[in-house]
Amino acid sequence: MASAPPPADRLAARLARARFRAWHRGTREADYMIGGFYDRYGESWDEAGLAWFEALLEEDDVDVMAWALGVEQPPDHLAGEQMVLMRKLDYVAIG
Known part of the structure; x- marks a missing residue:
C-alpha cells in the first residue's frame, strides 16, 4: 500500500x-487576467490562499472579470484580501 505524498x-x-487552469480559461483576456494573477501571487499562497483561488477557478470567466474590474461585487466567499489584490490589475502583462 502506497503512502500519501507529504503535505508540501x-x-x-x-x-x-x-496554474494550468488559470492559463487555460478559453479566452485570451481571461488567461491574462486569471493567469497573470496566479503568476504574481500563486507562489506565496498557503492552503487557505490556494483554496480561495481554486474556488475562483470554478466560477465563470465573465463573472471573475466583472469582479476584478469592480463592475460587480463578488460573492461573500470570494470577497476579501485576495479580491482586493485582483482588483489592482497590476499583474496583467500584455505584450
Whole structure:
C-alpha cells in the first residue's frame, strides 16, 4: 500500500494544477487576467490562499472579470484580501 505524498508535495501539485487552469480559461483576456494573477501571487499562497483561488477557478470567466474590474461585487466567499489584490490589475502583462 502506497503512502500519501507529504503535505508540501500535495500543495505543490495543487498549485501546478491551478496554474494550468488559470492559463487555460478559453479566452485570451481571461488567461491574462486569471493567469497573470496566479503568476504574481500563486507562489506565496498557503492552503487557505490556494483554496480561495481554486474556488475562483470554478466560477465563470465573465463573472471573475466583472469582479476584478469592480463592475460587480463578488460573492461573500470570494470577497476579501485576495479580491482586493485582483482588483489592482497590476499583474496583467500584455505584450
